[in-house]
Amino acid sequence: MRYTPSIVLSFVSLVTAREISSNLQAFYDAHINEECPNAISIAYDSGQATSDTVYCQDASGAVYLKDTKSGYADMDIDCDGLNADQGDCNNDPSGQSQTAFQDQVQAFGISDLDAHIHTYVVLGNDNSADGGDGGVSFDPQSVGIKPLSVVAVVCDGQLFYALWGDVNGGKSTGESSLALGQLCFPDEGLTGDSGHEKHDVLYLAFPGNNAVPGASANWTAGSREEFEASLAATGDALVAGLSSGSKTRVMRGRL
Ligand SMILES: *[C@@H]1O[C@H](CO)[C@@H](O)[C@H](O)[C@H]1NC(C)=O
Numbered sequence: 129m130r131y132t133p134s135i136v137l138s139f140v141s142l143v144t145a146r147e148i149s150s151n152l153q154a155f156y157d158a159h160i161n162e163e164c165p166n167a168i169s170i171a172y173d174s175g176q177a178t179s180d181t182v183y184c185q186d187a188s189g190a191v192y193l194k195d196t197k198s199g200y201a202d203m204d205i206d207c208d209g210l211n212a213d214q215g216d217c218n219n220d221p222s223g224q225s226q227t228a229f230q231d232q233v234q235a236f237g238i239s240d241l242d243a244h245i246h247t248y249v250v251l252g253n254d255n256s257a258d259g260g261d262g263g264v265s266f267d268p269q270s271v272g273i274k275p276l277s278v279v280a281v282v283c284d285g286q287l288f289y290a291l292w293g294d295v296n297g298g299k300s301t302g303e304s305s306l307a308l309g310q311l312c313f314p315d316e317g318l319t320g321d322s323g324h325e326k327h328d329v330l331y332l333a334f335p336g337n338n339a340v341p342g343a344s345a346n347w348t349a350g351s352r353e354e355f356e357a358s359l360a361a362t363g364d365a366l367v368a369g370l371s372s373g374s375k376t377r378v379m380r381g382r383l
Pocket of ligand 1: 346348349350351354
């Protein structure tokens with residue numbers, strides 16, 4: 129009966145492969161080749177180049193990583209949290225034992241996020257003296273993005289839901305958990321030390337408490353597909369409310 133697990137797995141991935149709604153596709157297409165109209169951070173590093181990626185705010189308040197030229201962001205693999213040295217994470221050069229919101233995660237009955245199960249993304253840059261250059265930091269909470277809120281991720285023509293689950297201590301941008309990376313790019317052999325380098329991944333975070341799934345997420349899910357699916361009710365509502373590709377209006381009265 130060795131074939132049974134793979135049949136079950138492909139069924140599950142069929143169920144969770146999410147189509148990109150037309151308004152989200154319009155958003156993706158409208159912004160990919162433009163310069164960010166409303167940058168809210170300094171330019172951080174993608175890993176492929178330095179000072180090439182900003183946090184960009186849409187008129188709706190949604191925030192996304194944007195290459196300063198064309199493109200969005202890459203996808204490096206983050207293995208922080210539980211089982212940081214296991215499986216395809218065992219070669220992660222920057223693994224840490226904890227994720228940034230570990231104390232809040234513990235309210236849901238787990239001791240930390242697990243990069244093998246939880247689809248999470250890394251947003252925010254401490255740019256600390258230790259990890260970056262001790263220069264200007266960016267905290268998504270400064271523009272209303274809540275810890276452990278749902279982030280819509282467009283990768284390889286699909287949509288997956290993730291959580292804002294970790295913060296970069298340095299200047300790097302474009303990172304996701306192993307679980308999300310392998311769902312996005314199952315054929316690229318992503319591991320803790322090998323990411324997706326093309327700047328075609330859209331990470332879209334939404335402000336406010338409506339983006340926080342809280343107890344409706346299945347924190348104790350047994351698989352990445354099951355966890356991702358548990359974010360869909362929250363995520364679908366956020367994506368449905370996104371205005372399609374209209375030109376971003378620069379918010380007045382804001383530096
Ligand atoms: C969460 O995942 C666990 C493990 O697979 C499962 O037993 C449980 O029924 C799930 N809970 C919900 C609310 O879906």
